[in-house]
Amino acid sequence: MDKFVVHKGLVVPLDRSNVDTDAIIPKQYLKSISKTGFGPTLFDDWRYTEPGEPGMDHSNRSLNENFALNQPRYQGASILLARENFGCGSSREHAVWALTDYGIKAVIAPSYADIFFNNSFKNGLLPIVLSESIIDGLFNEVEANEGAEFTIDLEQKKVISASGTSYDFEVDEFRKHCLLNGLDDIGLTLQHADAIRQYESKRKQEAPWLM
């Protein structure tokens, strides 16, 4: 996994609540057996004017010019500003892969669905929670200032907006440690292999129907 330490980037606003993972990456693209290549079909139904299918040349498709990601001022954005309950619905990690493949490094929203939130950390995507009133202000700031860039400092747990205002955010210490160091969860868990084996031998005695 890529490390996440400090990131400075252009912010794109997505002003909708309850953005579900079907909207982030529609089902037809889930047939892929790879983790890469989902960027061009991120938000497919909103981003293009005609339906898309796997295997198409997406660079030739007609774009919905009203959709934020397609507007010239937001090209190259790497921070997504979003509304409440972002990533609800299906557990598909393809939603996170689509965001990272597109180039998004962090999402800032008032709340996330639990499974999406977990999946993000496993892929070096930082989901930041800030209060609704702060987010309202950030939407205004981004919309009023073309080229607005934010800096995210994970070590300090701060978002610094284009105006220079700094906002503190919370992140679980374990998850922060893994992101800062780009650590692989499985490797960490296998350090406890003996404890897992001990648990299993105890359970075999107590609850043999489970083993």
Place this chain on the structure above:
Amino acid sequence: MSAKTLYDKIWDAHVVHQEEDGTALLYIDRHLVHEVTSPQAFEGLRMAGRGLWRTNSILAVPDHNVPTTTENRGNGTAGISDPVAKIQIETLNSNCDEFKINEFHMDDIRQGIVHVIGPEQGATLPGMTVVCGDSHTSTHGAFGALAHGIGTSEVEHVMATQCLIQKKMKNMLVSVDGKVGAGVTAKDIVLAIIGEIGTAGGTGYAIEFAGEAIADLSMEGRMTVCNMAIEGGARAGLIAVDDTTINYVKGRPYAPTGEVWDQAVTAWQDLHSDEGAHFDHVVRLDAKSIEPQVTWGTSPEMVVPVTANVPNPADEADAVKSQGISAALEYMGLEAGQPINEIKVDKVFIGSCTNSRIEDIREAAAIAKGKQVSADIKLAMVVPGSGLVKQQAEKEGLDTILKDAGFEWREPGCSMCLAMNADRLESGERCASTSNRNFEGRQGQGGRTHLVSPAMAAAAAIAGHFVDVRTIGGGA
């Protein structure tokens, strides 16, 4: 010892190791695997040179992509017309062969939707931790199990370590007190709950469903309720173990037998919340006030009784919510104030991990018996949840009743719930669906989904529009 909730008990029994900040390694007893969210996990194992920690904890089945027409089944993967879907199912087959995983292949009578076959086989047992790379894994909580969906990275993690890295969720109790009226089903109960708590109301919680109306439900009904816990934001939904649970599990292929069965049943008696256990949040619903439900919008929380009208965004004080209602009405092609029972439908889908079990099919057949699907309906299809559900329904003659009424009778799979296979809505088509999500584009780009119970879906198929199932003959 202090009083514990059901969730507390299962959690405590599965903690292998805990850090000071509460991050725990949680042991996983049962891992269900399907074709869509597993290929990248297997690839990850291969790249790291890792094997499976405990092969016999895994049960695999293809379900999301499988065709449901009889002519495309029965010859392995050869009948899958979509080459990309075919590769995905063949990849599951080859991964299961390589890692020696027990898989129910497409032509196996036991094949079906992963959340139908786990319980049907007794592979889901009370007190277990159950995971699957699918958010509707919450279904298995109906057995007094801790069951939730995980992403593909976690699928790989469980395969390699038999554990998940977790922090404990909070406890929520949803109590549905008293008895529901005639014609009101488990689906109506859970839709009413989601209408009450909202689509993010359960975020961060494990929800225990309790109360007389829940205890009165069959296991099929309880699975319907827990299945949709995730639509209320909760990864896990649970229901206490009772005789209904134990009678359902007994004698199933993967259930324990003999002395071990007796030992298990004794242990399962403790799988309920203790008197006085602490819940961080409690919600109570009056069962008799619940009517048959119909969703009108693009989120499961956008739901009203069939007797109500489509809401008016002008009546909503919160600007963001009002805008959300307007956007949903525009997508759904509905007018504010329109009576629900005047909304005409184009297609009817009875199936999915929410409502494709034998009881659901009986419920639909009871409504359809001796009647005809309206000429205005382009397609009404029934997709059983598994080969064994299909076989049982055919034994009871339910397929004949449904086919005589004009329904198509299909082979098992996820089908039009998420439209990964050929079963889908065209843009602008309106569907009465027994599935779980009415998101934009869920059943096909531009498709309009209304979530209902199997009885309400069958009634809409006959009438050509939504109708209060309590006002017509037949049914529950």
